[in-house]
Amino acid sequence: MEVTFDNQSNVLSAQILTVHDGSVIYRVATDEGMWSRDHTYLKDANPAPGEPTNVGVIHWKEKTFEIYGHKKKLSDIRRRPRNPMKKERFWRWAPDRKEYTIIYHNEKEWQALLNGEVVATFSVPYRPKLFGKLKPMVMNLETLALEKDEVFLFLVLIYCESKRQDKMNASGGWQG
Numbered sequence: 001m002e003v004t005f006d007n008q009s010n011v012l013s014a015q016i017l018t019v020h021d022g023s024v025i026y027r028v029a030t031d032e033g034m035w036s037r038d039h040t041y042l043k044d045a046n047p048a049p050g051e052p053t054n055v056g057v058i059h060w061k062e063k064t065f066e067i068y069g070h071k072k073k074l075s076d077i078r079r080r081p082r083n084p085m086k087k088e089r090f091w092r093w094a095p096d097r098k099e100y101t102i103i104y105h106n107e108k109e110w111q112a113l114l115n116g117e118v119v120a121t122f123s124v125p126y127r128p129k130l131f132g133k134l135k136p137m138v139m140n141l142e143t144l145a146l147e148k149d150e151v152f153l154f155l156v157l158i159y160c161e162s163k164r165q166d167k168m169n170a171s172g173g174w175q176g
Contacts, residue, residue, distance in 0.1 A: 001146060005137040008125065011161045012040050016139075016154075026055075028158065036060060040162075042154055056151045058159055065159075067093065067151050089160075093152045100145075100153070102160060110157050112145065119145040122157040137161075 007014035016026040042056035057066040092099040112120035
């Protein structure tokens with residue numbers, strides 16, 4: 001599945017559209033308090049009757065993820081490598097699920113790897129262009145990633161990219 005974000009640089013407030021027909025499948029919305037973010041919601045644009053609209057939530061202050069009403073601490077679903085020089089992070093929603101390795105590859109895209117194979121990518125334009133059209137943010141999820149962890153991977157990649165943008169903005173880099 002290949003999707004684009006309609007808001008070209010703000011991953012926290014966008015509609016997620018399928019590439020093949022342009023239909024909206026998810027909406028991302030963020031509540032912000034006075035000084036920081038409160039929640040980022042991943043909302044199903046076409047929920048089945050009786051299903052919730054909010055399929056995933058990042059609780060920024062609590063440092064938790066919530067998927068279909070199940071909340072987990074970030075420290076329970078993410079771990080760092082033993083070697084502090086490595087930039088990869090390991091994410092797993094539950095012990096019975098597969099663990100994904102998340103890396104920021106070549107300063108161009110996030111990659112989610114499963115057993116060494118890329119199963120999801122999230123390409124983000126490096127800088128806004130002064131002239132011309134900016135490329136949209138594009139996410140690709142392979143069938144293997146879609147089976148059980150679609151919402152989880154959306155939240156993880158949104159989380160990683162927003163943290164990267166925060167770091168860039170704090171260091172005087174790109175303002176997105």
